[in-house]
Amino acid sequence: MFAGTHTQTHHRSGPAINSGAVPFLSRVRPISLFAPDGEIYAQGETADALYRVEFGAVRVYRLHTDGRRQIVAFYLAGETFGLEAGRTHSFFAEATVHTGLARFSSFAGEVVTQELMTLALQSMLHAQEHILVVSRQSAIEKLGAFLLDVAERQGDLEHIDLQMTRVDIGEYLGMTIETVSRSFSKLRDEGILRLHGAKSVEILQPAKLALLCK
Amino acid sequence: MFAGTHTQTHHRSGPAINSGAVPFLSRVRPISLFAPDGEIYAQGETADALYRVEFGAVRVYRLHTDGRRQIVAFYLAGETFGLEAGRTHSFFAEATVHTGLARFSSFAGEVVTQELMTLALQSMLHAQEHILVVSRQSAIEKLGAFLLDVAERQGDLEHIDLQMTRVDIGEYLGMTIETVSRSFSKLRDEGILRLHGAKSVEILQPAKLALLCK
DNA sequence: CGATAGATTGACCTCATTCAACAGGTGTGG
DNA sequence: CCACACCTGTTGAATGAGGTCAATCTATCG
Numbered sequence: 001m002f003a004g005t006h007t008q009t010h011h012r013s014g015p016a017i018n019s020g021a022v023p024f025l026s027r028v029r030p031i032s033l034f035a036p037d038g039e040i041y042a043q044g045e046t047a048d049a050l051y052r053v054e055f056g057a058v059r060v061y062r063l064h065t066d067g068r069r070q071i072v073a074f075y076l077a078g079e080t081f082g083l084e085a086g087r088t089h090s091f092f093a094e095a096t097v098h099t100g101l102a103r104f105s106s107f108a109g110e111v112v113t114q115e116l117m118t119l120a121l122q123s124m125l126h127a128q129e130h131i132l133v134v135s136r137q138s139a140i141e142k143l144g145a146f147l148l149d150v151a152e153r154q155g156d157l158e159h160i161d162l163q164m165t166r167v168d169i170g171e172y173l174g175m176t177i178e179t180v181s182r183s184f185s186k187l188r189d190e191g192i193l194r195l196h197g198a199k200s201v202e203i204l205q206p207a208k209l210a211l212l213c214k
Numbered sequence: 215m216f217a218g219t220h221t222q223t224h225h226r227s228g229p230a231i232n233s234g235a236v237p238f239l240s241r242v243r244p245i246s247l248f249a250p251d252g253e254i255y256a257q258g259e260t261a262d263a264l265y266r267v268e269f270g271a272v273r274v275y276r277l278h279t280d281g282r283r284q285i286v287a288f289y290l291a292g293e294t295f296g297l298e299a300g301r302t303h304s305f306f307a308e309a310t311v312h313t314g315l316a317r318f319s320s321f322a323g324e325v326v327t328q329e330l331m332t333l334a335l336q337s338m339l340h341a342q343e344h345i346l347v348v349s350r351q352s353a354i355e356k357l358g359a360f361l362l363d364v365a366e367r368q369g370d371l372e373h374i375d376l377q378m379t380r381v382d383i384g385e386y387l388g389m390t391i392e393t394v395s396r397s398f399s400k401l402r403d404e405g406i407l408r409l410h411g412a413k414s415v416e417i418l419q420p421a422k423l424a425l426l427c428k
Numbered sequence: 429c430g431a432t433a434g435a436t437t438g439a440c441c442t443c444a445t446t447c448a449a450c451a452g453g454t455g456t457g458g
Numbered sequence: 459c460c461a462c463a464c465c466t467g468t469t470g471a472a473t474g475a476g477g478t479c480a481a482t483c484t485a486t487c488g
Contacts, residue, residue, distance in 0.1 A: 062346060064346075064350075070345070070346050070349050072342045072345050072346070073342075083335070083338075084335070084339075085332075085335035085336055085338060085339040090339060090342070091342070116331065117330065117331055117334060118299075120331060120334035120335050120338060121297070121298070121299035121334050122299055123338045124297075124299060124334055124337045124338040124341060125298075125299040125300075125304060127338055127341030127342045127344075127345060128286045128287075128304070128305070128341045130341075130345055131284070131286045131341060131344055131345055131348060132276060132278075132284050132286070134345060134348055134349050134388075135284050135348050135388035136278075137388075137444095137445090137475090138475085139475080139476070165433095165434065165435090166434075166435060166436095167434085174348075174349035174351070175476075175477090176476075176477060176478080177434090177435075177436095178435095178436085178437085178476085178477075178478080178479095179475090179476055179477075180435095181435060181436055181437080182436085182437080182476090184435090184436090185436070185437080197484090197485065197486090198434070198435060198436095198484090198485075351443095351476095351477085352443090353443085353444070379466070379467085380466075380467060380468095381466085389444075389445090390444075390445060390446080391466090391467075391468095392444085392445075392446080392447095392467095392468085392469085393443095393444055393445075394467095395467060395468055395469080396444090396468085396469080398467095398468090399468070399469080411452095411453075412452090412453080412466070412467060412468095
């Protein structure tokens, strides 16, 4: 199991979790499992479905001609992605860790629902917010803003379970893994963070961190 | 005339120009005039209208706590903006030059039209593309990508009329005006651009420019 | 428990920022 | 219409943050 892009599925019988602001997505659904780096869709493929992250995380990215990868968004548990401006995907989507996705392919009833509009507007806003983060000059500020964003989305302002590597974070924030690592260390040395392994982050002074970024 | 945010209006009698992909916006409309730096809306204000640029250009931006300004989008002649995820504006909007806008306030009939959806998705895509630009490492690449984008949107791949200052460009691309200026000079010295004054740019070698950026 | 990918740290160097001076172009008022 | 003033843009030199290359450490998984 968890083999690559293999869409091995199982069925849940209970009520859907994370129904959130997208009611029509709350029906019981099969879950597709993806291994780390498992491809969900590729640039150029027909965009005919939405996906909700049940557990794990997803990176959405594009490749530059020089081979560099730019991640434009992460999607965490409970979040929905896959909406595109055209008929085909403009980006690649991959799982960053072991990930379960609920797939919704029947949304394209040509009826533009309020929920889809909300999703589009949220995606627009999040992309615009991301511009604000990556355009920040300092590496510390970028990382701090990223951590606060993840903390808020995970619903725990003092403890973060990073679902991605330093490489992913670097490609999301537009900096090298060395700089990402150095920034983590600096925040640790200043007593703002405590690191339990590389993926588990405790925010000791959320206010001080917010001061640096907001 | 052209006084600040003064919404002095006049009426056009002919058919609307730039009807484009937003048919319901193509009715004859009064045009509001804005002077350079004239405020169109401010962050926090109620978002109850869309605007189409008839001539001139608009910058949409947010202020960082340190006072720096980050422009998240420019809107050029024929383009529509003002759609927001919430009930209030998340950003500021100002004219960059003498600008005429058509305002559409009746779109909020609670009916989610296909046109609004298209607009939201286009805005999402453009924000995502902007992420790709600002996250580029090199100043030359950022400026080149910006120039190609503007050229395409203005419909002339060999001549650009910049509707904004070096300060605006810098705040859009996340770099200082000095670096913007140096990048222009470098592209000129390499024979890729010719500058007729600061605002008029001739692209001598579009292919070479595209090679640097795409 | 060992192998290996991921993460950290160090040294060096490039390039954007900063500070500063100067040039050019635009708009205004006489 | 011309001249002056100011704003915008350009160029230079010094500084510093982040990238690059390389070595070491460590956490995780088979």
